[in-house]
Amino acid sequence: MKKIFMSLSLLFISNLLLMGCSNNEEKLGEMKVKQLTRIDVQAVNNDESYNEAIIITDKDTVDLAKEAFEQINWEQNVKAEMNRREDVKVTLFFNIDENMPENLVEYFIWFNQGNETATIIDRVENAYGTLDKENANTLKKLMLNK
Numbered sequence: 001m002k003k004i005f006m007s008l009s010l011l012f013i014s015n016l017l018l019m020g021c022s023n024n025e026e027k028l029g030e031m032k033v034k035q036l037t038r039i040d041v042q043a044v045n046n047d048e049s050y051n052e053a054i055i056i057t058d059k060d061t062v063d064l065a066k067e068a069f070e071q072i073n074w075e076q077n078v079k080a081e082m083n084r085r086e087d088v089k090v091t092l093f094f095n096i097d098e099n100m101p102e103n104l105v106e107y108f109i110w111f112n113q114g115n116e117t118a119t120i121i122d123r124v125e126n127a128y129g130t131l132d133k134e135n136a137n138t139l140k141k142l143m144l145n146k
Contacts, residue, residue, distance in 0.1 A: 038093035068138045072129040080128040
């Protein structure tokens with residue numbers, strides 16, 4: 001009886017640890033998106049160099065971007081290659097804890113002309129994301145003023 005109780009206790013504790021750890025690993029999770037405070041945007045020039053960064057801190061603009069970023073459909077563990085250079089490089093600043101430095105996430109975004117969607121790549125996390133027409137157009141207007 002004592003062995004059964006110990007086995008069940010160990011199984012219960014293991015499950016608690018697994019559930020607690022799995023919730024912390026979500027990609028650009030809902031809680032993290034809500035803590036987005038700043039966006040740096042660097043558009044790519046014709047000579048493939050970056051423009052000077054445009055810094056977006058306006059709350060209304062950041063909120064619009066948050067809504068679009070929440071709609072990205074991610075595929076994890078994908079090493080994606082594109083035929084052309086990205087349209088913009090975006091650095092997202094998250095204020096997770098007031099006593100700690102901001103967390104930075106860098107995305108490379110392609111705005112697809114034909115179907116007006118967007119492709120997003122996170123090279124650090126090896127993640128490939130897509131965004132529908134409506135949200136892609138929202139991001140394009142915010143990032144490129146188009």
